[in-house]
Amino acid sequence: MSLLFVMLSAITGILIVRLAWPNGLRLCRHDLLRASLGAGLGLGIASLIVFLADAAFGGGAKFVLAADIGVFALSFAANWILRRNAACPLCAHPSPGDGGFVLSGAALLSVGAAAAAFCLFIAANPFGEWDAWAIWINHARFLASGPTWTRMFSPSLAWAVQDYPLLVPGAIANAWMAAGTQSQVASWAVSGLFLFGAIGVVFGVLDLLRGRMQALVGVAALLGAGAIIRMGASQYADVPLAFFYAAAVAMLCLPDAIPADRHSWWLAGAMAGCAAWTKNEGLVFLAVIVIARAIAAARSRSFHPPLFALLIAGAAPFALATAWFKHAFAPANYLISERQQPLGALLADVSRYMTVAVEFGRQGFIFGGWLLPPVLVLAVYFWMVGKSAATGPGRLAGLLTTGLMLGAYAGVYVVTTKDLNWQIETSLARVMMQLWPMAVLTFFLYARELKPAAVPEQKQQETGKRAKGKGR
Amino acid sequence: MxxxxxxxxxxxxxxxxxxxxxxxxxxxxxxxSSNFDITQYESRFGGIRRDVPTDAAIGYLSDADPSLTSSVAEYYLAQLAVVPLVVANNAAQPLVMANVHTPQPPEFYRSKGLELVKDYGNGVMLLRRPAR
Incomplete structure (x- = not known):
């Protein structure tokens, strides 16, 4: 039953995305993108429902169940009434072409291997790794307990990092409360949706903007960092955060190709807002992506305040929930509450910068379980294929966001109150993984498009004649 | 291409x-697999979760070496198993749950000023601090 309610949340999100990009009752090649974005959005909304139920209405499972069904019914009815006959606005964009047998097969094999690995990791550790059960599942259980949920902020449980936002535990708790049973399957489903949703977003947007071949290579590269599969199955919040980072950047890149599309702006905001509602790093991301997009727009002299208003409006529900949670419930983050050394002393310590720079640089060579250093592999690839001639402020915003987030993460390591080496050892690989799908997406938006081999002229003519014949 | x-x-x-x-x-x-059998923890501590009021303050007592990482994990798992109860990692509470690996004599908890309320078996006991 828990799985059913995770899927209901995901379907609700998909229906909301279909309101933005409808396609009547038909399916098209953009449905993977719709499904991926929608699943993430739906889980975000599910977590908001639980937070509202607990924080504002005394925590009732009946409230959660009614709200889940109500939001689903509204989304379904809106689609049926308003969008039943609408055509897909994304299909107006030129077709991406064929991916080719070899690349399609390789990408499919990658995804299949990832799915098998995900199941094997889950089978080995059904409750995930240490932080999953100590923090995220622990929080989910408190949220699902209804009226007693605020006991999760007891000083006795300070070790459970009580200031982490609630999207992941909220999405799990939603399914548990609605189903009336706390099955671990809900946590597996949430983890799987975010992991494979990240793949779907990278594929869907590259397919739309740079063609099928680029999308297939992008998916293979994303999964080349095989550690993302283990991290997804670990049931931590890093892969969900990575999903929202990539999805937000992806949505900001769509107007580069489809300038008339306004929906990608609020969807980008919603994804960035969900990032803020997932982990504290997401709060930085929310600020960074708005600044990065503004810089990119100013550089291309295309700053339109109404579009930025849509971006902020999309983020607002999740950002407000995060603000309420932080202000009314959560204790201060350890960076503030545990400060023993003055900030100035940490900032003035050159050796800390050196340590962070060396470790960040080292990640470029050992990151993600690549068999060869990923930074070299991608650099050689870029050198061989060259830079895409396509332009647009969206991908520049992606590049700026990735760079600024790297800088922000480095800054947090410099000023951390924990032992720096311990902090790097226990978190750097995970933190880098948060940026990976966004970085892959941005990389392949900058790399020159791969195009299918030219069809011989004679064959084209024959195909054309056959098509005309069928038309008659 | x-x-x-x-x-x-x-x-x-x-x-x-x-x-x-x-x-x-x-x-x-x-x-x-990790060494922590969470399902087993849930079944071992299920009785405490049922018997203790959710607003009670409850402590934790173990015979494991507190300097070991596994001891910390066991406390976290015990907490996870009894949510929404909040378990403080000390025995200075009116109610205390004991998690022992080998059978312990009553002196184990009496030395902490505690008395037995219920032995759930499998190394799980509910203890209380007698009212003075």
């Missing part, structure tokens, strides 16, 4: 990436 060089680059990248993904699959095939 534009050129043989681009085609070669794409195939090479995909081949390296695919090999890396398959290496992750091999790693997953030999992934070890």
């Amino acid at each position: 534009q050129s043989p060089k681009s085609r070669m680059a794409a195939y090479a990248l995909v081949a390296i990436a695919l090999a890396s993904t398959l290496a992750a699959l091999v790693e997953a095939g030999s992934a070890k």
Whole structure:
């Protein structure tokens, strides 16, 4: 039953995305993108429902169940009434072409291997790794307990990092409360949706903007960092955060190709807002992506305040929930509450910068379980294929966001109150993984498009004649 | 594709990436289970979760070496098993749950000023601090 309610949340999100990009009752090649974005959005909304139920209405499972069904019914009815006959606005964009047998097969094999690995990791550790059960599942259980949920902020449980936002535990708790049973399957489903949703977003947007071949290579590269599969199955919040980072950047890149599309702006905001509602790093991301997009727009002299208003409006529900949670419930983050050394002393310590720079640089060579250093592999690839001639402020915003987030993460390591080496050892690989799908997406938006081999002229003519014949 | 060089680059990248993904699959095939049997913890501590009021303050007492990482994990698991109860990692509470690996004599908890309320078996006991 828990799985059913995770899927209901995901379907609700998909229906909301279909309101933005409808396609009547038909399916098209953009449905993977719709499904991926929608699943993430739906889980975000599910977590908001639980937070509202607990924080504002005394925590009732009946409230959660009614709200889940109500939001689903509204989304379904809106689609049926308003969008039943609408055509897909994304299909107006030129077709991406064929991916080719070899690349399609390789990408499919990658995804299949990832799915098998995900199941094997889950089978080995059904409750995930240490932080999953100590923090995220622990929080989910408190949220699902209804009226007693605020006991999760007891000083006795300070070790459970009580200031982490609630999207992941909220999405799990939603399914548990609605189903009336706390099955671990809900946590597996949430983890799987975010992991494979990240793949779907990278594929869907590259397919739309740079063609099928680029999308297939992008998916293979994303999964080349095989550690993302283990991290997804670990049931931590890093892969969900990575999903929202990539999805937000992806949505900001769509107007580069489809300038008339306004929906990608609020969807980008919603994804960035969900990032803020997932982990504290997401709060930085929310600020960074708005600044990065503004810089990119100013550089291309295309700053339109109404579009930025849509971006902020999309983020607002999740950002407000995060603000309420932080202000009314959560204790201060350890960076503030545990400060023993003055900030100035940490900032003035050159050796800390050196340590962070060396470790960040080292990640470029050992990151993600690549068999060869990923930074070299991608650099050689870029050198061989060259830079895409396509332009647009969206991908520049992606590049700026990735760079600024790297800088922000480095800054947090410099000023951390924990032992720096311990902090790097226990978190750097995970933190880098948060940026990976966004970085892959941005990389392949900058790399020159791969195009299918030219069809011989004679064959084209024959195909054309056959098509005309069928038309008659 | 534009050129043989681009085609070669794409195939090479995909081949390296695919090999890396398959290496992750091999790693997953030999992934070890953690030493913590959470389901077992849930069934062992289920009685305490049922018997103790959710607003009670409850402590934790173990016979494990507190300096070991596994001891910390066991406390976290005990907490997870009894949510929404809040378990403080000390015995200075009116109610205390004991998690012992080997049978302990009553002196184990009496020395902490505690008395037995209920022995749930499997090394789980509910203790209380007698009112003075």
